Amino acid sequence: MGKSPDEMKTAILRNLPAKTGRDAGGWTALIQAAGLTDAKAAARWLKQAHGLGGVTAQVLAAHILGGLYNLGPEQRLDRLYQGREGLRPLGDRLTALALGLGPDVSVNVLTTMISFSAALKFAEAKPAGKGRIDLGLALGHAPLSDPHPAMVAVRTGDPSDRITWRIPLKTADEVTPEVAAWLARAYGHVRPGV
Numbered sequence: 001m002g003k004s005p006d007e008m009k010t011a012i013l014r015n016l017p018a019k020t021g022r023d024a025g026g027w028t029a030l031i032q033a034a035g036l037t038d039a040k041a042a043a044r045w046l047k048q049a050h051g052l053g054g055v056t057a058q059v060l061a062a063h064i065l066g067g068l069y070n071l072g073p074e075q076r077l078d079r080l081y082q083g084r085e086g087l088r089p090l091g092d093r094l095t096a097l098a099l100g101l102g103p104d105v106s107v108n109v110l111t112t113m114i115s116f117s118a119a120l121k122f123a124e125a126k127p128a129g130k131g132r133i134d135l136g137l138a139l140g141h142a143p144l145s146d147p148h149p150a151m152v153a154v155r156t157g158d159p160s161d162r163i164t165w166r167i168p169l170k171t172a173d174e175v176t177p178e179v180a181a182w183l184a185r186a187y188g189h190v191r192p193g194v
Contacts, residue, residue: 004106004108005076005108005109005110006072008055008059009059009063012055012056012059012060013059013060013063016056016060019056020050020052020056024060024063024064027046027060027064028064030050031045031046031061031064031065036065037065038065039058039061039062039064039065039066040061042057042060042061042064042065043057043058043060043061043062044057046060046061073109076109076110076111077091077109077114079111080109080111080112080113080114080127081127083130084127084129084130084131086130087127087130087131087132087133089171089172090125090133090169090170090171090172090174090175091114091125091127091133092172093172093175094114094125094133094135094169094175094183095107095114095116095125097175097180097183098116098123098183098187101118101183101184101187102118102187102191104118104119104191105117105118105187106118112126112127113125113126113127113136114126116187117190118187118190118191119190119191120138120162120190121138121162121163121190122137122138122162122186122187122189122190123135123136123137123138123163123183123186123187124136124163128168131170132168132169132170133168133169133170134166134167134168134169135166135167135168135169135179135182135183136154136163136165136166137163137164137165137166137167137182137183137185137186138162138163138164138186138189138190139164139165139182139185139186139189140164140189144165147165150167150168151165151166151167151182152165152166152167152168153165154166167179167182
């Protein structure tokens, strides 16, 4: 199972000296000496000037200058729904359904979505503008013989993309037993033989 954003941040910061030769304090001094005050600009600078990987640079810059990685899950949810607060009950309903599928389900609140994982990512709830959440489902790349009437195939062109179908939803009332069954089917898809 993947790490939560908080676990990932802790691991990256802990491993800095071994991977980069500097601890967070050393990187803080460099960022301050460069006069950087914006986390995005600092992450870009860490990648370009010092060759850090993208995730390491973003986590380090956010740790030093503030940002999403410094927020707790509830604060990340508030940020995700900022300006689209009416979608929160729908997102909460989808999260409750996902958590009810099994004890191995983990929920990660990311910058643009809520990700649901068991052995692998099986679904995501992604606000799409102010009026809807797209429930993305990892159902494999084979055509479905009985898709939900509102289901839309997700075609990114990348065969490694896990999310292959989405159901656009506007309210918690649209989370019908059929939608819940599709979420359960995606959960089962990443747990073959269970």
